[in-house]
Amino acid sequence: MMIKKGKKDDLNYDHLKKEILEYYQKCDDIYMSEVADALKLDSELVIKITKDLINERKVKEV
Numbered sequence: 001m002m003i004k005k006g007k008k009d010d011l012n013y014d015h016l017k018k019e020i021l022e023y024y025q026k027c028d029d030i031y032m033s034e035v036a037d038a039l040k041l042d043s044e045l046v047i048k049i050t051k052d053l054i055n056e057r058k059v060k061e062v
Contacts (some may be wrong), residue, residue, distance in 0.1 A: 016041065017049050024050075024059050 023035055032050050036043040053059045
């Protein structure tokens with residue numbers, strides 16, 4: 001299963017989750033699709049990880 005487009009395709013889920021969280025923390029309001037584009041990630045994976053982060057109360061849904 002391919003989870004990432006580009007050069008970082010060997011990273012695991014927890015590392016990607018941390019990378020996505022750090023990106024959200026740098027931005028005020030941003031769409032999940034923008035995160036996927038910026039980090040060259042599959043959009044479905046970003047949605048899944050973002051939902052996890054929302055459930056863990058690490059990011060807020062606006």
